[in-house]
Amino acid sequence: GAVVSQHPSRVICKSGTSVKIECRSLDFQATTMFWYRQFPKQSLMLMATSNEGSKATYEQGVEKDKFLINHASLTLSTLTVTSAHPEDSSFYICSARGDRNNSPLHFGNGTRLTVT
Amino acid sequence: KQEVTQIPAALSVPEGENLVLNCSFTDSAIYNLQWFRQDPGKGLTSLLLIQSSQREQTSGRLNASLDKSSGRSTLYIAASQPGDSATYLCAVRPSNFGNEKLTFGTGTRLTIIP
Numbered sequence: 001g002a003v004v005s006q007h008p009s010r011v012i013c014k015s016g017t018s019v020k021i022e023c024r025s026l027d028f029q030a031t032t033m034f035w036y037r038q039f040p041k042q043s044l045m046l047m048a049t050s051n052e053g054s055k056a057t058y059e060q061g062v063e064k065d066k067f068l069i070n071h072a073s074l075t076l077s078t079l080t081v082t083s084a085h086p087e088d089s090s091f092y093i094c095s096a097r098g099d100r101n102n103s104p105l106h107f108g109n110g111t112r113l114t115v116t
Numbered sequence: 117k118q119e120v121t122q123i124p125a126a127l128s129v130p131e132g133e134n135l136v137l138n139c140s141f142t143d144s145a146i147y148n149l150q151w152f153r154q155d156p157g158k159g160l161t162s163l164l165l166i167q168s169s170q171r172e173q174t175s176g177r178l179n180a181s182l183d184k185s186s187g188r189s190t191l192y193i194a195a196s197q198p199g200d201s202a203t204y205l206c207a208v209r210p211s212n213f214g215n216e217k218l219t220f221g222t223g224t225r226l227t228i229i230p
Contacts, residue, residue: 006159032216043205043220044160059217093159097216104150105207105218107160 003027004096006108013084013115021079021111023094029074030096034105035067038091047092050077084115118143120208122221129196130229137191137224139206144184147209151180151191153202154223160205164191168211196228 003026013019023033031052036044048069049057056069066088068080077096081088093110097103119142129135139149148167152160164173164180166189172181179192193200203225207218 004159034216034218043222044218046217049216091157095160104162104165106162107152109159110157112157 004094004106004108006094006111008111009109010112011114013113015085015115016083018080018082019084019113021081021092021094021113023077023079023096023108025075025096025106028096028098030077030098031074033071033077033094033096035069035077035079036093036095038093038110044093047079052077081113084113086115089113089115118208118210118219120206120219120221122204122206122224124224125222126225126227128227128229131196131198133196134192134194135196135226137193137204137226139189139191139221141187141189141208141219143210144187145211146184147211149180149182149189149206149208150218151178151189152205152207154205155202163204193226198228198230201226201228 005024005026007022011019033050035047037047038044046059047062050069050071052071052074058064071077091110091112095105095107097105121140146168150165151163154160166173166182177194182189203223205223207220209218
């Protein structure tokens with residue numbers, strides 16, 4: 001079945017540094033990937049839609065200069081949290097859809113970001 | 117604005133019992149509905165996807181139904197096992213072309229008691 005790999009699974013960084021999270025579709029091409037954020041005991045909140053070869057589409061209230069998204073190939077999207085602050089600590093999850101419009105979404109295992 | 121509700125928020129049942137999880141949504145203009153499970157600290161695993169034209173989907177001990185007109189979906193788990201313990205999320209995708217933004221429910225945390 002379709003597999004989405006997300007790396008790293010955990011990262012601890014100091015305030016002010018930047019962190020890059022990778023999301024790869026391992027056995028299918030994904031023209032569109034999605035980045036979500038999840039707070040404890042809450043559901044997923046869509047942050048942005050990443051499109052291969054074009055700019056990402058950000059949801060209202062998400063700072064595009066803070067959360068940089070690059071979808072450079074059909075199998076890789078990256079999310080960079082720039083100048084991280086403690087309030088950016090969260091669980092970030094990416095997902096990708098298969099190449100058919102009615103394909104299900106497949107999710108990575110998430111990245112737990114802790115900013116100290 | 118689409119709203120997705122899952123009740124109950126938490127459920128505990130003895131091993132071996134059959135159970136039903138509920139998902140309701142306010143806007144029936146959906147493209148599909150997907151059920152996921154999430155283990156603590158992990159991402160989401162897709163369980164079943166139901167297209168808007170379908171009434172149900174089955175995979176092993178899982179059966180998901182969809183009643184689009186009433187805005188409801190259920191996930192039926194037969195002969196529950198401790199390994200089924202997880203949070204179950206439903207999500208709907210809107211029907212308007214090109215819109216892939218899923219709306220998630222807040223989940224039901226399921227505990228199977230050995």
